[in-house]
Structure formats: structure tokens, C-alpha cells
Amino acid sequence: MALLSLKNISVAYGKNVVLKNLNLDVEKGELVSLLGPSGCGKTTTLRLIGGFVEAKNGRFVFNGKDYTKIPVHKRNFGFVFQNYALFPHLTVFDNVAFGLKQRNIPKNEIKKRVMEILETVGLKDYADRSPRELSGGQKQRVALARALVIQPDLLLLDEPLSNLDAKLRVKMRLEIRKIQQEYNITAIYVTHDQEECFSISDRVAVMNNGVIEQLDTPQKIYNLPRTEFVANFVGFENFIELELEAKERGGGGFYKLKNGQRFKVTHFNGREYERYVKGAIRPEEIDILNEGGGKETNTLKGIIGISTFLGKHYQYVVETEVGRLLVNGSAHKRYEKGERVTLYFPEDKIVLV
Amino acid sequence: MDFTFIIDKLPVFALGAVMTIELTVLSIIFGSILGLIAALAKISKKKPLVYAASFYTWIIRGTPLLVQLYFIYYGLPKVGIELDPFPAAVIGMSICGGAYITEIIRAGIESIDKGQMEAARSLGMSYLQAMRRVIIPQALRRMLPPMGNEFIALLKDSSLVSTIAMVELMRTATQINAATFKSIEAFFAAGVFYLFLTTIFTVIFNRLEHKLSIN
Ligand SMILES: Nc1ncnc2c1ncn2[C@@H]1O[C@H](COP(=O)(O)OP(=O)(O)OP(=O)(O)O)[C@@H](O)[C@H]1O
Ligand SMILES: [Mg+2]
Numbered sequence: 001m002a003l004l005s006l007k008n009i010s011v012a013y014g015k016n017v018v019l020k021n022l023n024l025d026v027e028k029g030e031l032v033s034l035l036g037p038s039g040c041g042k043t044t045t046l047r048l049i050g051g052f053v054e055a056k057n058g059r060f061v062f063n064g065k066d067y068t069k070i071p072v073h074k075r076n077f078g079f080v081f082q083n084y085a086l087f088p089h090l091t092v093f094d095n096v097a098f099g100l101k102q103r104n105i106p107k108n109e110i111k112k113r114v115m116e117i118l119e120t121v122g123l124k125d126y127a128d129r130s131p132r133e134l135s136g137g138q139k140q141r142v143a144l145a146r147a148l149v150i151q152p153d154l155l156l157l158d159e160p161l162s163n164l165d166a167k168l169r170v171k172m173r174l175e176i177r178k179i180q181q182e183y184n185i186t187a188i189y190v191t192h193d194q195e196e197c198f199s200i201s202d203r204v205a206v207m208n209n210g211v212i213e214q215l216d217t218p219q220k221i222y223n224l225p226r227t228e229f230v231a232n233f234v235g236f237e238n239f240i241e242l243e244l245e246a247k248e249r250g251g252g253g254f255y256k257l258k259n260g261q262r263f264k265v266t267h268f269n270g271r272e273y274e275r276y277v278k279g280a281i282r283p284e285e286i287d288i289l290n291e292g293g294g295k296e297t298n299t300l301k302g303i304i305g306i307s308t309f310l311g312k313h314y315q316y317v318v319e320t321e322v323g324r325l326l327v328n329g330s331a332h333k334r335y336e337k338g339e340r341v342t343l344y345f346p347e348d349k350i351v352l353v
Numbered sequence: 354m355d356f357t358f359i360i361d362k363l364p365v366f367a368l369g370a371v372m373t374i375e376l377t378v379l380s381i382i383f384g385s386i387l388g389l390i391a392a393l394a395k396i397s398k399k400k401p402l403v404y405a406a407s408f409y410t411w412i413i414r415g416t417p418l419l420v421q422l423y424f425i426y427y428g429l430p431k432v433g434i435e436l437d438p439f440p441a442a443v444i445g446m447s448i449c450g451g452a453y454i455t456e457i458i459r460a461g462i463e464s465i466d467k468g469q470m471e472a473a474r475s476l477g478m479s480y481l482q483a484m485r486r487v488i489i490p491q492a493l494r495r496m497l498p499p500m501g502n503e504f505i506a507l508l509k510d511s512s513l514v515s516t517i518a519m520v521e522l523m524r525t526a527t528q529i530n531a532a533t534f535k536s537i538e539a540f541f542a543a544g545v546f547y548l549f550l551t552t553i554f555t556v557i558f559n560r561l562e563h564k565l566s567i568n
Binding site for chain 2: 050051052071072073074075076077078079081083084085086087088089098099102103146147150
């Protein structure tokens, strides 16, 4: 059984329903990220788990117990806030010791554990400083140490790195991941940075509009999105409407496009067959051939439109009979505007959504 | 001006001043307790508490202290509650000061980032513990300047209780005036004493502010 389960959770601010029948299961020791556009409800989900927001409907079960109504301070969850929320009137040491003092742990034991965790986050020499005298990255480490030292049953992080510069972000995310695995802590991590999210997570929950659209490993989210929203979010720019013509053994099929053209698609992301679907494909997976080249299936005729140079390649807007597509081509050859080409869509690169 | 007369009367004024200090300090203590409770009620999200506290500050801040004092000292006996001048004065000034202190404490607490409360709660503190150990210590620093102003205002307003038979600084001056008709000397001396007391308060508060800003 999962360590943490959100069961049909709904949350509303006044009339504004922010989470809609949300379900989420997290296993022990896992780091699960909540990823999604601004306003989709990531923070709200995290705050609900932390106990700062009340559910209108649904249940939150943790470790087999109903936590829905347990107050924040009895949950023993560590929280790392976006703005750190260190206590400015206390030293680094006292900030970290705060949760331990609250638990009536003997003084020398507190000292030992605080120094140990400060060592882990590389701040052993900063114990006597005031938070004011720390850089952003150091503050974030103190916040992390403060949340970890209480040996939380769950670690909740809300965009913990968003106030740091790009380089430090990469360094800190590796550290967070290392510590999380070292201590075998179950963690939920909110971010809207895709790379950060993929690099740090065991599983990713892509959220949209108050629901989780897909919960999967980073690889699956990236390669096999299950919905149009997720596909779009991870960079599938092209969506082509398809109608099922014939199933194939082994999980594939032939599909008809709006203009009568046929596409063969093999790469199923575990979907049931449906008559009307969309085929999603990344710009870099479409091949540009000279006009008339290629096979009969999985091709479309097109006319090159605007092109932009992206360093590794050119990106073209190509007009086709089924609409405008974005296609990347080699940086060595630039197609001219108005040139007629044939586009080839490899059957294993099309993802049905 | 007859300075020898003033020096002659110094012990009498000093007695009055001691009473003024007593009244002010007691009112500050009770007013702060009252203010803290009402402020916590106001920022709690419990409607009845919010309404009760808002009603209190609305009434008290909207009416003159003199009216409140008369109501307590002359009005309440009509319903069987008879108070001596001293308790009546302390009660009146505490209730009045408390209403203003409520707003000072509320503003101070609300000026502290919400994350502080949440961080403390997530580390195992109940709401009230977090208030006491995390929020209020930080809010105190911001509350100090307006609190100093309020204390000085209360000290000066304590002159109003001379009208309900409290013999404090102001009443001492009016009594001397009535007995000797040395109006200039009597009220000049009272003024000097008030100025002396408010200056002491100001200095104390400046010291406190300075000390807190260092820590
Ligand atoms: N305290 C609040 N009162 C009213 N509405 C709120 C409150 N907090 C959040 N919302 C609304 O709830 C929705 C979800 O907010 P939430 O903070 O969970 O988004 P998010 O996914 O964390 O976004 P971001 O990436 O911008 O942090 C938003 O539409 C927001 O306007
Ligand atoms: Mg957020």
C-alpha cells in the first residue's frame, strides 16, 4: 500500500475550485514532483498535504491513518518554503534546533544532531550566524536542514530553488536528491522547471487545472505522454487528427488523416484503441525530404514557411493539407521559403493522445 | 512667576506624579493584556471572535475617554456597580488604552510574513505556541514605536481622571490653584512634571528599540 494517498480531494477558495477530485499515491522513499503551469494547483496540493489548506471533499491517508483532519503540528512533515521562511531572530543553529527543542530532546543530543545535519548541508561553520548574513543558497540549505533534522515522515518542498541562480540550482538539486536518497525520505517536490523536475524525481505528476493528468517516471512523461496537455507541456508541438482504420497485432494501427493520407503508428503509450485520436510528434522527429521523396504512408506534402535558426538546427513552419506544423531540419541545409517538400513521420515517433 | 512657591509645593506635586505613574503603568499592563487578547481574536478566523473584538475597538476608539470614565464612575452605580475612583480610573484607562493597543498589536503581527507561522507550525508548534515563540517576538520589534506613542498618550490622557475625583498630578494642580489662586505656578509645575514623565518614557523606549534592533 502507498505511504501517502490523496483520495478524491477537492479544494476550493470560495467559489473557485482549485483541486478537482485529485488522486495521488506516493510510495515510501520516493521523490514525486508536481509539475505544471502557474496556477494549476501545485502549491495548493502541497499545502493540503502539509495541513495548511482544508479539503472540501476527499480524504488524505498517510501510513494507513486518516490525516485529513490532523493539525499541521502533529503531522511531523518537513516543509521547505520557496522564500525559506527562516526565523530572522534566531541564529542558524537555533533555526535548525527549533523543531528538536519542541520535541523535548536533551540538549547534548540536539547539539549533536544539529551539527551533524549542518555538516551534511555544508554549513558547519555557519552555526552562529544570523540568517541575514547568509546568501540565498546558504539560506536554502538552512531551510533544508531545519526540515530534515526532525526526521520528518514526509518532506514537502515548494519550488525550493526558484530564488537561486541557474548554476546554484543545478548544484542544489543534486544535493537535495543525494540527501533524500541517503536518508531514504519520502518527498514531494513542487516545481515548474521541467529539467529540474526530470533530473530529481522518481516519478512526476503533471498537473493541469487542478487535476493530475499523468503520473509516471520522467522518461515516460517525456517520451510517452498520455494526454495532449502533457504532450504539449513536454515539447510535442504538432498534433495531427487521426481516425482509426485498422488495428495491427502487437499494438499499432493504421490511421487515416483528414486529407485521406494514411499513417502507420506503432508506438503505443498503453492506450486503448479509439476511433478518433491525435498523433503528437516533436518538431525534431519529423524528417524533411525533397518533394516526392519517401514512401507512401506516413508522409505529407508541405510548403516551407517562416524559418528560424536555433543553433543546432533550423526550425520551419510548414504548411500542409492538415494544417501548420513545426519541423526541425539540419543546420547544414536551409530550405527556402515557398519550397515544396515532403515530410516523413516515423511510425515509432508518433504518440497517440 | 513665584519659583519658591513651586519648590515649596514640590513634594505635593511629586505625590500626584507618583499616582499618575501608578495609574499609567497599571493601565498599560492591563491595556496590553486586553489588547493582546483582542488582537488575537481579530486575526483569528473565527467570526464571533472577530466581531466581538471589532465591536470593542469600534466603541472605544469612537468615543471620548472622558465619556467612558463618566460612564464607569457616575453611570455604573445606577445599576449597582459602585467603584472607587482608583479602580474606576484604572478600568477606564485600561479599556481605552487596550482598544488602541489592539490595533497596534494586530498590525504588528500581520506585518510578519505568513511563512513564519507556517514554518513554526510545520516544526511542531501549535498556533498559540508559534505566536508566542516566533511571531510575537518578531512583531514586538515593529510594535515598539507605536506602542511608545500609545504609552505617552495614555500618560497624558490620565489627566482626565482628575475629573472623577482621582488625586493625581492634574488634580493636585487644580487643588493648589483653587486654594492659592497661583494659576500660573500650579499649571506650569504640572506641565513640567508631565514633560519630565513623558521624556523618561521616550528615553526608555528609545533604549528598548535600540537594544532590540541590535539583537
Ligand atoms: N489563498 C488563496 N485564495 C484564493 N485563491 C487562491 C489562493 N491561493 C491560491 N489560489 C488560487 O488557486 C489556484 C492554484 O494556485 P496554486 O498556488 O496552487 O498554483 P501553483 O500551481 O502553485 O502555481 P505557481 O506555479 O504560480 O506557484 C490559482 O488559480 C490561485 O489563484
Ligand atoms: Mg506555487
